Amino acid sequence: MTPGRVIVVGGGVVGASAAYYLSQRGWEVDLIDQGKVGEACSAGNCGYICPSHVFPLCRPGAIAKTLPLILRRNSPFAVRPRLDLHLISFFARFAMNCRDDLMQETSVALHDLLQHAKDCYEQIIREERIDCDLETRGCLFIYRDAHHLDAFASENEYIRRRFGFCAKRLDGRELARLEPTLRDDLAGAWLFESDWHIRPDRFMAGLKSVLARRGVKVHEDCPAIGLNAQNGRALAVQTPQGMLAADAFVFATGAWTPRLKAMLGCRLPIEPGKGYSMTADFTPGQPTYPMIFEEHRVAITPWKSGLRIGSTMEFAGYDESIRPERLRLLTDAAPHYLREWQLPQFKEQWFGWRPMTPDGRPYIDFSPKLSNVMIAAGHNMIGMSTGPGTGRLVAEMLSGESPGFDPRPFRIGR
Numbered sequence: 404m405t406p407g408r409v410i411v412v413g414g415g416v417v418g419a420s421a422a423y424y425l426s427q428r429g430w431e432v433d434l435i436d437q438g439k440v441g442e443a444c445s446a447g448n449c450g451y452i453c454p455s456h457v458f459p460l461c462r463p464g465a466i467a468k469t470l471p472l473i474l475r476r477n478s479p480f481a482v483r484p485r486l487d488l489h490l491i492s493f494f495a496r497f498a499m500n501c502r503d504d505l506m507q508e509t510s511v512a513l514h515d516l517l518q519h520a521k522d523c524y525e526q527i528i529r530e531e532r533i534d535c536d537l538e539t540r541g542c543l544f545i546y547r548d549a550h551h552l553d554a555f556a557s558e559n560e561y562i563r564r565r566f567g568f569c570a571k572r573l574d575g576r577e578l579a580r581l582e583p584t585l586r587d588d589l590a591g592a593w594l595f596e597s598d599w600h601i602r603p604d605r606f607m608a609g610l611k612s613v614l615a616r617r618g619v620k621v622h623e624d625c626p627a628i629g630l631n632a633q634n635g636r637a638l639a640v641q642t643p644q645g646m647l648a649a650d651a652f653v654f655a656t657g658a659w660t661p662r663l664k665a666m667l668g669c670r671l672p673i674e675p676g677k678g679y680s681m682t683a684d685f686t687p688g689q690p691t692y693p694m695i696f697e698e699h700r701v702a703i704t705p706w707k708s709g710l711r712i713g714s715t716m717e718f719a720g721y722d723e724s725i726r727p728e729r730l731r732l733l734t735d736a737a738p739h740y741l742r743e744w745q746l747p748q749f750k751e752q753w754f755g756w757r758p759m760t761p762d763g764r765p766y767i768d769f770s771p772k773l774s775n776v777m778i779a780a781g782h783n784m785i786g787m788s789t790g791p792g793t794g795r796l797v798a799e800m801l802s803g804e805s806p807g808f809d810p811r812p813f814r815i816g817r
């Protein structure tokens with residue numbers, strides 16, 4: 404399409420990045436959000452920009468591993484029991500996707516998206532001078548148990564053969580030397596040196612300012628409540644602030660996307676996967692590496708401006724409560740891995756809904772009913788890592804350019 408006016412609905416990392424790359428191509432962009440730009444799931448996440456995360460959750464053996472977790476009290480993985488046909492169908496599809504061939508296919512697709520997104524971050528942060536505490540020292544995947552540490556060797560070998568990079572294995576002593584805040588009785592870790600981390604709320608605030616400088620009109624507290632369409636094309640989005648007409652529309656509405664099925668002409672199988680985080684100010688002596696405590700599924704992200712601890716995956720629908728027992732799971736994990744270092748005073752408590760899909764891939768495609776509407780949603784646990792790559796892909800597809808990588812794995816009808 405020749406650049407004209409475009410409305411981007413949803414100001415998370417995906418929508419804001421799409422707005423950025425569309426404006427770069429000469430589109431006149433309006434970005435609307437039902438809340439504030441960058442304040443939903445893209446704010447309080449752990450900020451890992453991790454090309455290493457090529458594997459989806461659905462993989463052979465995932466059901467056998469996850470079922471005992473669901474049944475355990477206070478597990479990082481929880482499903483709130485309820486009769487919800489969409490949730491049942493989501494898990495049935497998830498189970499069907501736990502196949503080696505599909506996992507490999509997904510890993511290739513995610514690898515492409517992750518690599519492109521990392522290039523986008525490099526470009527956006529450098530050219531737009533966004534101060535978001537970027538660090539490029541890598542990420543540690545830490546294990547208490549030697550069997551669990553060893554088990555990752557085959558996945559690491561797969562990544563090396565297929566994608567040409569891999570993690571470095573560290574035993575317990577090497578690990579404690581590298582990161583002295585860690586206990587010296589741990590089995591070891593895998594260090595992915597190519598992973599980065601940022602402070603996501605700062606990145607989003609920076610990107611929002613860049614959009615304003617580029618002339619993108621931002622409308623906050625402005626939900627899309629309807630879409631006027633005619634002859635297979637959308638004409639205008641309805642909001643409480645009035646109608647916004649445009650030539651094209653992008654819906655980057657994260658976990659809310661299934662609720663917009665009447666507008667989009669399809670219901671996508673996206674479920675909110677609730678996660679929590681807590682954030683503290685910088686404390687002298689805090690860890691220096693971002694790290695995932697693998698057995699407890701808890702992540703710590705240190706920045707020069709503070710520290711965040713985050714985790715849990717809860718399928719509880721659109722539940723907005725912050726449950727203290729879920730937050731305790733985060734802090735209870737720390738002494739199993741860290742030594743003298745005392746956890747800081749956490750000032751901010753946060754939850755976000757990861758937009759989960761049953762095959763671990765996002766949907767990045769045109770609506771099946773409306774030829775000028777694109778959907779970009781369902782980025783699972785790696786939306787921060789992939790968001791700018793998706794944003795650029797959306798801009799390329801809408802502008803009729805050949806995409807930088809194969810978008811077919813992300814089609815709606817796959």
Ligand SMILES: Cc1cc2nc3c(=O)[nH]c(=O)nc-3n(C[C@H](O)[C@H](O)[C@H](O)COP(=O)(O)OP(=O)(O)OC[C@H]3O[C@@H](n4cnc5c(N)ncnc54)[C@H](O)[C@@H]3O)c2cc1C
Nearest residue numbers: 413415417437445448449450451627657678785786787788
């Ligand atoms: C605890 C936790 C830790 C995480 N850590 C990481 C990590 O380290 N690395 C990583 O890559 N990913 C991580 N993630 C996942 C990542 O945060 C998400 O995948 C990503 O933020 C999704 O971005 P999004 O733009 O699709 O959605 P969102 O950021 O949720 O944005 C969607 C936007 O759409 C708006 N919207 C919805 N409906 C409407 C409507 N009708 N009208 C107008 N606006 C609407 C919402 O208000 C929202 O602002 C983590 C998630 C959690 C919960």
